Amino acid sequence: MSEPHAAALSARNAEPARPPHVFVRAGGAPDLPPPGLVGGPLAWAQANLFGSALSAALTLASLAFLAWALPDLVRWLLLDAVWSAPDGEACRRPGAGACWAYIGAKLEFFAYGSYPREMTWRVDLTLALGAALAVWLLWPGARRKGLGLALFFGAYPLLALYLLHGLGDYARALLGGIAALTGSATLRDVARNALPLVPTNLWGGIFVSLLVATVGIVVSLPLGVLLALGRRSKAPVARFLCVMLIEIVRGVPLITVLFMANTMLPLFVPAEWSPDRLMRPLIGVALFASVYMAEVVRGGLQAVPKGQYEGAMALGLSWTNMMRLIVLPQALTIVIPGVVNSFIALFKDTTLVAIVGIFDFLRAVDTQRLDPAWAGPTISATGYVFAAAFYFVFCFGMSRYSLMMERRLARGRRH
Amino acid sequence: MSAQALSASPDVAIEMRDVHKWYGRFHVLKGVDLDVARGERIVVCGPSGSGKSTLIRCVNRLETHQRGRILVNGLELTDDQKRIEAIRRDTGMVFQHFNLFPHLTVLENCTLSPIWTLRLPQKEAEARAMYFLERVRIPEQAHKYPLQLSGGQQQRVAIARALCMAPKVMLFDEPTSALDPEMVKEVLDTMVSLAKEGMTMICVTHEMGFAREVADRVAFIDRGEILEVDKPEAFFLRPQHERTKLFLSQILR
Ligand SMILES: Nc1ncnc2c1ncn2[C@@H]1O[C@H](COP(=O)(O)OP(=O)(O)OP(=O)(O)O)[C@@H](O)[C@H]1O
Ligand SMILES: [Mg+2]
Numbered sequence: 001m002s003e004p005h006a007a008a009l010s011a012r013n014a015e016p017a018r019p020p021h022v023f024v025r026a027g028g029a030p031d032l033p034p035p036g037l038v039g040g041p042l043a044w045a046q047a048n049l050f051g052s053a054l055s056a057a058l059t060l061a062s063l064a065f066l067a068w069a070l071p072d073l074v075r076w077l078l079l080d081a082v083w084s085a086p087d088g089e090a091c092r093r094p095g096a097g098a099c100w101a102y103i104g105a106k107l108e109f110f111a112y113g114s115y116p117r118e119m120t121w122r123v124d125l126t127l128a129l130g131a132a133l134a135v136w137l138l139w140p141g142a143r144r145k146g147l148g149l150a151l152f153f154g155a156y157p158l159l160a161l162y163l164l165h166g167l168g169d170y171a172r173a174l175l176g177g178i179a180a181l182t183g184s185a186t187l188r189d190v191a192r193n194a195l196p197l198v199p200t201n202l203w204g205g206i207f208v209s210l211l212v213a214t215v216g217i218v219v220s221l222p223l224g225v226l227l228a229l230g231r232r233s234k235a236p237v238a239r240f241l242c243v244m245l246i247e248i249v250r251g252v253p254l255i256t257v258l259f260m261a262n263t264m265l266p267l268f269v270p271a272e273w274s275p276d277r278l279m280r281p282l283i284g285v286a287l288f289a290s291v292y293m294a295e296v297v298r299g300g301l302q303a304v305p306k307g308q309y310e311g312a313m314a315l316g317l318s319w320t321n322m323m324r325l326i327v328l329p330q331a332l333t334i335v336i337p338g339v340v341n342s343f344i345a346l347f348k349d350t351t352l353v354a355i356v357g358i359f360d361f362l363r364a365v366d367t368q369r370l371d372p373a374w375a376g377p378t379i380s381a382t383g384y385v386f387a388a389a390f391y392f393v394f395c396f397g398m399s400r401y402s403l404m405m406e407r408r409l410a411r412g413r414r415h
Numbered sequence: 416m417s418a419q420a421l422s423a424s425p426d427v428a429i430e431m432r433d434v435h436k437w438y439g440r441f442h443v444l445k446g447v448d449l450d451v452a453r454g455e456r457i458v459v460c461g462p463s464g465s466g467k468s469t470l471i472r473c474v475n476r477l478e479t480h481q482r483g484r485i486l487v488n489g490l491e492l493t494d495d496q497k498r499i500e501a502i503r504r505d506t507g508m509v510f511q512h513f514n515l516f517p518h519l520t521v522l523e524n525c526t527l528s529p530i531w532t533l534r535l536p537q538k539e540a541e542a543r544a545m546y547f548l549e550r551v552r553i554p555e556q557a558h559k560y561p562l563q564l565s566g567g568q569q570q571r572v573a574i575a576r577a578l579c580m581a582p583k584v585m586l587f588d589e590p591t592s593a594l595d596p597e598m599v600k601e602v603l604d605t606m607v608s609l610a611k612e613g614m615t616m617i618c619v620t621h622e623m624g625f626a627r628e629v630a631d632r633v634a635f636i637d638r639g640e641i642l643e644v645d646k647p648e649a650f651f652l653r654p655q656h657e658r659t660k661l662f663l664s665q666i667l668r
Contacts, residue, residue, distance in 0.1 A: 310477055311514030315528035315580060316504035319496075325527060329518050409518075 113204015
């Protein structure tokens with residue numbers, strides 16, 4: 001202890017009843033380490049797993065449960081599993097675990113449905129391009145995101161449509177006609193060499209699930225934002241229309257929306273204009289997701305303080321710029337958990353399109369387990385575990401990504 | 416008070432004639448007349464709830480007046496959104512609670528509107544922002560986020576942000592009343608130096624020292640009416656209206 005401290009203490013000790021009237025601190029107090037800072041896994045376990053009697057009991061119960069469930073699970077999933085086999089013979093043997101050989105044999109079908117095998121590169125290319133664009137857009141700190149956005153929302157959907165669907169006879173004839181009229185050789189070559197048509201009734205599997213989910217996500221965010229803005233707008237007609245749409249679609253189960261899209265759209269639209277059988281559920285899913293997104297976004301808009309609007313208006317920003325640059329960035333940051341929650345729900349809800357005859361991934365898994373070459377006691381379980389793992393990986397990935405973004409965005413705004 | 420002819424002379428920055436405003440049935444502004452000459456500094460004071468904020472928020476249409484006329488730099492405020500935006504571009508406002516954009520850095524706060532409404536190139540907007548951040552003496556904070564700064568620093572950023580639009584008029588709505596006492600001075604100093612350079616200012620404030628130092632005129636408003644406008648010496652030494660005397664006796668002790 002330094003000189004002045006000791007002096008002050010002894011002064012106090014001399015007259016314990018009376019605190020000194022005048023006190024001036026000299027020197028500074030030393031920095032001491034905080035108490036009880038002991039590291040190591042043992043200290044961690046003691047603090048977190050056995051901190052109290054209840055916590056210790058819960059820890060023990062959890063360990064007991066794991067000890068009971070894990071060995072069987074590991075045995076079924078890994079040790080007793082059949083990893084390669086030409087058909088279901090090996091998997092039917094008693095005591096056999098998961099039949100991964102079956103997944104391997106059916107993987108192409110699970111991935112592409114009945115899409116012609118020699119053309120699956122078109123699907124692969126579409127998915128790869130989409131994934132590359134998605135990484136570009138989602139990568140924190142990536143450059144030129146404006147261009148990425150334009151490509152993703154503008155060029156990519158058209159390119160994907162062409163790649164996946166190809167040119168039908170109509171389009172080919174139309175292009176050929178234009179080529180003949182204008183005498184353009186390039187157009188004629190395009191018309192002649194364009195990718196052949198793959199009708200949507202051959203599409204299926206994982207790629208259709210991803211397609212439905214992607215369309216839902218890509219449409220629902222901007223449309224949801226527009227609906228939310230419309231619902232809060234001062235123009236009564238716009239507000240009324242948005243409220244109507246939101247409340248009606250939200251008040252109806254997705255299955256009903258899908259049935260209605262499937263059976264009612266053709267009633268209102270002339271037959272030759274009637275949307276494709278895959279297009280109808282796509283519209284239904286996108287609409288349904290948008291309406292939920294609108295309500296999530298509205299919550300965020302309400303959480304942005306009035307002062308932010310006033311600050312933006314006082315600077316002379318137009319309404320569009322105020323919303324785009326000030327309000328929406330803050331509102332959307334606030335609702336990231338809700339948005340991702342909607343995306344996850346949407347991703348899993350895509351399995352419902354099977355009800356209107358779309359051959360999505362789960363439907364593909366569901367039909368193949370009855371294949372006589374493979375049918376057996378473990379086949380169904382294997383297929384569904386595989387499907388569950390697939391959905392889990394995607395949903396968990398989204399959840400982790402959103403957590404990371406929340407942390408990044410929260411950085412720099414703490415006091 | 417009756418509506419008088421509007422002069423629209425270039426020497427007048429703001430003209431308010433018989434301005435009325437109601438919140439529902441509540442009559443907040445009851446025929447306010449006020450002229451602010453170019454380069455003039457006016458301090459507005461009055462009891463809480465008297466309509467001070469409402470008055471200056473009418474000048475840049477954050478509130479809409481329902482009767483009377485307001486001209487800002489010769490342009491009359493109407494429902495025309497384009498004109499409102501033009502008037503706002505020429506009218507800087509500083510709020511009690513700063514209203515900085517928390518998701519943007521200090522520099523981005525200052526360059527946002529110059530880039531998007533004045534269409535300045537980014538380089539130029541940044542140079543201008545740095546110039547004004549130096550003026551308010553916080554250039555070193557340019558890359559921080561607003562909430563990482565102290566209240567006084569945030570308010571100085573808010574002033575710099577408004578100045579980056581090169582406004583012809585500055586409106587201050589109690590800029591120091593949300594600040595801790597030791598930060599009031601740094602903000603007032605900034606405002607004093609701005610005033611000394613000839614900026615046209617309307618300041619709602621209870622900082623009577625500031626009013627004495629820089630104001631050309633002090634206006635006292637109570638229950639939605641301007642009761643007295645005078646030069647600061649006269650206003651503080653020889654207030655005429657009974658309610659002005661009462662108000663001054665309460666805040667100057
Ligand atoms: N949006 C509103 N709706 C209804 N009444 C309002 C609204 N804003 C303000 N008022 C009322 O109008 C009156 C004037 O408000 P104003 O904010 O202009 O007062 P002020 O003089 O700035 O007071 P203060 O010193 O407390 O800031 C107050 O009585 C207030 O309650
Ligand atoms: Mg006020």
